[in-house]
Amino acid sequence: MSGFMGHEPDGKPGQPKTVKEWVFTLDHKVIGVWYLIGAIASFVVAGLAATAMRIELGSVGPDITDNGDIYNLWLTMHGAVMILGFQIPALLGFVANWAVPIMVGGKDMAFPRVNAMSVWLLWSGILLALLNLVIPDSYNGMWTGYPPYSLTDAVGNTALYSSVVIILGMSSVFGAVNLACTVAFMRCKGMGWFQMPLTVWCVFTANVIQLIFVPVLAASVLLLSLDKYLGFGFYNPEVGGDVLLYQNLFWFYSHPAVYVILLPFMGIMFEIFAVSARNDVFNYKATVWAVIAFIPVSSDVWVHHAYVAGLPDWLRLLQTFTTLLISLPFGLLMLSLTGTMYRGAIRYTGPMWWAVGAFFMLIIGALTGIPNALSAIDYGISDSYVIMSHFHYVMAVSGGMAIFAGVFFWFPKLTGRMCNSLMTKLTAAGFFIGMNIVMGPLYFAGMEGMPRRYMDYQMYADNELIVSAQHWSTIGIYITFVSALLMIVVWLHGAIAGEKATSANPWGSQSLEFTATAIIPGQGNFPTPVICPEGWHPYNFIDNPKPEFEPHPGTSGHH
Amino acid sequence: MKFKSLMHKVMAAMLALPLIPSLAHAFQAAPAHRADYNGWTPHEHWDAVWHETMLDITVLGIVFAVITVAFMVMYVRKGHGERGKLPTLTNQAKIGWVVLPCMLFLGDDLFLYVKGFDLHNHYREVPTNAVEVKLTGSMWNWNYVDVNGIDTDNELVVKQGTPVVMRMVSDDVLHSHYMTRYRVTEDLMPGRITWQWFMPDQVGESVATCREYCGTMHSGMYGKIIVKSAADYDAYVAEQTASIPSVTGVAKAATAADQI
Ligand code: HEM
Ligand SMILES: [Cu+2]
Ligand SMILES: [Cu+2]
Numbered sequence: 093m094s095g096f097m098g099h100e101p102d103g104k105p106g107q108p109k110t111v112k113e114w115v116f117t118l119d120h121k122v123i124g125v126w127y128l129i130g131a132i133a134s135f136v137v138a139g140l141a142a143t144a145m146r147i148e149l150g151s152v153g154p155d156i157t158d159n160g161d162i163y164n165l166w167l168t169m170h171g172a173v174m175i176l177g178f179q180i181p182a183l184l185g186f187v188a189n190w191a192v193p194i195m196v197g198g199k200d201m202a203f204p205r206v207n208a209m210s211v212w213l214l215w216s217g218i219l220l221a222l223l224n225l226v227i228p229d230s231y232n233g234m235w236t237g238y239p240p241y242s243l244t245d246a247v248g249n250t251a252l253y254s255s256v257v258i259i260l261g262m263s264s265v266f267g268a269v270n271l272a273c274t275v276a277f278m279r280c281k282g283m284g285w286f287q288m289p290l291t292v293w294c295v296f297t298a299n300v301i302q303l304i305f306v307p308v309l310a311a312s313v314l315l316l317s318l319d320k321y322l323g324f325g326f327y328n329p330e331v332g333g334d335v336l337l338y339q340n341l342f343w344f345y346s347h348p349a350v351y352v353i354l355l356p357f358m359g360i361m362f363e364i365f366a367v368s369a370r371n372d373v374f375n376y377k378a379t380v381w382a383v384i385a386f387i388p389v390s391s392d393v394w395v396h397h398a399y400v401a402g403l404p405d406w407l408r409l410l411q412t413f414t415t416l417l418i419s420l421p422f423g424l425l426m427l428s429l430t431g432t433m434y435r436g437a438i439r440y441t442g443p444m445w446w447a448v449g450a451f452f453m454l455i456i457g458a459l460t461g462i463p464n465a466l467s468a469i470d471y472g473i474s475d476s477y478v479i480m481s482h483f484h485y486v487m488a489v490s491g492g493m494a495i496f497a498g499v500f501f502w503f504p505k506l507t508g509r510m511c512n513s514l515m516t517k518l519t520a521a522g523f524f525i526g527m528n529i530v531m532g533p534l535y536f537a538g539m540e541g542m543p544r545r546y547m548d549y550q551m552y553a554d555n556e557l558i559v560s561a562q563h564w565s566t567i568g569i570y571i572t573f574v575s576a577l578l579m580i581v582v583w584l585h586g587a588i589a590g591e592k593a594t595s596a597n598p599w600g601s602q603s604l605e606f607t608a609t610a611i612i613p614g615q616g617n618f619p620t621p622v623i624c625p626e627g628w629h630p631y632n633f634i635d636n637p638k639p640e641f642e643p644h645p646g647t648s649g650h651h
Numbered sequence: 652m653k654f655k656s657l658m659h660k661v662m663a664a665m666l667a668l669p670l671i672p673s674l675a676h677a678f679q680a681a682p683a684h685r686a687d688y689n690g691w692t693p694h695e696h697w698d699a700v701w702h703e704t705m706l707d708i709t710v711l712g713i714v715f716a717v718i719t720v721a722f723m724v725m726y727v728r729k730g731h732g733e734r735g736k737l738p739t740l741t742n743q744a745k746i747g748w749v750v751l752p753c754m755l756f757l758g759d760d761l762f763l764y765v766k767g768f769d770l771h772n773h774y775r776e777v778p779t780n781a782v783e784v785k786l787t788g789s790m791w792n793w794n795y796v797d798v799n800g801i802d803t804d805n806e807l808v809v810k811q812g813t814p815v816v817m818r819m820v821s822d823d824v825l826h827s828h829y830m831t832r833y834r835v836t837e838d839l840m841p842g843r844i845t846w847q848w849f850m851p852d853q854v855g856e857s858v859a860t861c862r863e864y865c866g867t868m869h870s871g872m873y874g875k876i877i878v879k880s881a882a883d884y885d886a887y888v889a890e891q892t893a894s895i896p897s898v899t900g901v902a903k904a905a906t907a908a909d910q911i
Contacts, residue, residue: 232867371737401838401845412764416763462704466766
């Protein structure tokens with residue numbers, strides 16, 4: 093096998109040199125970078141759609157389009173691409189691929205070829221999704237794709253939607269098997285399950301959830317295509333099908349999917365909090381169990397997405413209760429994050445600014461979820477801007493900020509250079525403030541009744557609160573837009589002309605990707621296999637024994 | 652050790668906390684069971700529960716945020732080489748820090764659940780004197796037919812003080828009928844009948860919108876709920892039904908039989 097195709101450790105630090113090496117790589121870190129590039133490209137596309145929508149919603153009546161189909165295309169693209177193209181690939185692609193194998197001291201993923209296939213499936217999915225912007229019968233059925241609408245001709249190309257979902261689903265399943273095996277079998281000598289960084293635990297758990305539930309999603313959209321194009325009747329009441337079957341199948345995956353996003357981004361926050369405070373994670377083992385608890389708890393709450401869909405009353409009440417139970421493991425995670433600050437020695441680096449922003453947005457996002465969980469309260473706010481604001485606080489703002497925190501955190505290991513620290517902090521502040529101006533007022537608009545997925549709100553034209561909330565929200569998007577744009581400029585500047593990293597461990601982490609690799613780790617990650625000594629722990633900042641390296645003939649150590 | 656004793660106090664306080672909301676609830680009248688819906692409509696009940704829930708989460712949020720901000724300020728790194736000194740927890744403390752917070756969260760969950768339960772029952776038990784309206788949704792229109800056979804699009808006229816129950820179905824795709832003032836939503840589907848009820852307590856107009864995405868003109872699918880006083884309503888019915896005498900009798904007979 094030719095050199096660059098293999099994944100045998102060659103111990104040489106650095107990235108691939110030629111285009112060929114980049115494209116045909118089997119190195120998990122380069123694949124991770126491909127995921128990251130895909131995720132950021134998706135964020136840009138979906139962010140532009142968001143900006144367009146926000147401008148359109150700035151005032152009553154048409155602002156930049158009066159065509160419902162065009163607006164709905166933006167909305168569909170925005171939702172689907174943000175979730176399937178940005179967040180899941182950034183977390184279960186980039187973080188899982190780039191960071192996790194090194195964090196567990198492995199030399200690569202368990203199955204490097206499968207890994208390469210996953211990332212290229214992701215890219216095919218993204219390109220296929222982008223086709224929507226050019227084909228004449230583009231799909232506008234929202235990312236949820238509810239039948240019977242998605243079975244009509246008005247919706248456009250449902251097959252394209254199902255294919256994209258299935259391809260991205262395959263990509264996730266391959267990735268999930270690979271990662272689960274990597275964590276289970278590729279851990280370095282001496283690293284027990286309870287010595288893994290929380291990021292690893294969170295990504296691992298998220299992948300287990302993916303493995304269980306993604307096939308259900310794939311099945312639900314496959315049946316959609318069978319119904320629409322081959323006349324099967326799973327969801328078609330005219331031939332005895334049931335439209336609610338789809339909602340049950342869809343949310344059976346898509347609710348756990350929000351924890352697939354939530355857990356890894358909280359994992360990043362744990363990492364950055366602990367490293368910045370140079371402090372142990374509060375009650376580490378309990379935190380791990382709380383993470384694991386999300387698997388059973390998340391699987392029994394899907395009905396809260398269908399409280400008002402004619403489901404039996406007993407089911408609504410039962411799932412109100414199970415939904416509220418999520419607050420237990422979630423509360424423990426928040427407590428651990430706060431506890432990690434206790435008696436810490438906190439240094440406010442650029443990544444920490446982003447992570448702190450994510451933390452405070454998560455408080456708002458999580459707490460505004462509690463009323464939604466109550467079925468009876470949902471009768472008044474279902475599918476309204478209250479919901480829209482809640483999930484944007486959790487996923488879009490907190491999740492987004494945590495992902496960006498992660499990018500800034502691992503940036504020196506990706507590029508060998510540092511991002512401008514002041515600019516990093518400025519963009520974090522801008523994003524935080526901007527997003528609060530976007531999403532805060534909309535919560536109140538929702539309380540007044542504003543429904544989601546509306547291109548206009550002429551029926552509420554004389555409701556001053558709604559009109560001014562929409563107005564302010566649109567002002568907020570300009571601040572957010574400029575900050576997000578600046579953030580990308582900061583990355584580009586950092587990668588090309590940033591200050592060279594002088595240390596392999598600029599933040600003072602104890603995790604292996606910082607303590608046991610070169611500034612830019614090369615193929616195989618570690619020049620020689622790592623051994624974690626007795627008593628080593630990723631969050632022990634006081635007297636951690638240094639990881640050892642197996643003697644290897646012909647290598648005179650590293651650094 | 653200092654931390655240990657402080658922690659024990661905190662733990663004791665947390666143990667007591669779930670009791671507070673539960674006690675608070677025990678001392679409240681259960682509003683859902685009042686016979687007089689003019690005094691307490693589901694939407695007023697909703698407002699009350701919403702208000703308490705908001706208060707609940709605001710307090711929680713502020714407590715959490717204040718503690719975290721305090722930690723963030725108190726524990727800023729002073730010297731270059733300084734490390735965090737989080738005390739190692741005893742096994743007892745580790746378990747305590749799981750069980751007690753969970754009790755606190757569970758206590759609050761139960762507190763809210765009970766309120767939600769009451770409210771849910773209020774929404775899902777139709778008063779016996781409710782009149783029926785048949786509602787059919789289609790892209791992009793609301794069609795209402797009331798007990799008098801009055802058939803209107805995107806406009807429903809009801810009588811003040813008489814509860815209204817809607818039986819709903821969709822002609823094509825999913826729609827969802829939401830009445831802004833009455834705080835109630837329910838989906839309309841082809842092939843299934845769903846229902847919702849509300850109490851028109853005040854004379855006036857309010858908005859009814861579609862809350863399930865239903866295609867191009869989803870945001871153009873809305874109507875008006877008009878509440879008239881008893882006298883005005885009777886005049887309205889007389890005027891409307893004068894032109895449709897034959898339908899009136901049929902509709903009345905049919906609905907009387909299947910009143911919920
Ligand atoms: C960057 C700033 C963002 C802005 C200004 C923004 C704005 C919007 C707007 C205006 C809507 C339509 C609301 C409606 O009518 O229902 C929307 C929907 C949505 N957004 Fe965002 N968004 C942003 C970021 C994100 C991110 C990062 C995510 C990642 C999860 C996200 C996920 C969604 C989803 C899932 C929907 C619902 C789509 C649907 O209903 O099918 N958004 N967003
Ligand atoms: Cu509709
Ligand atoms: Cu609609």
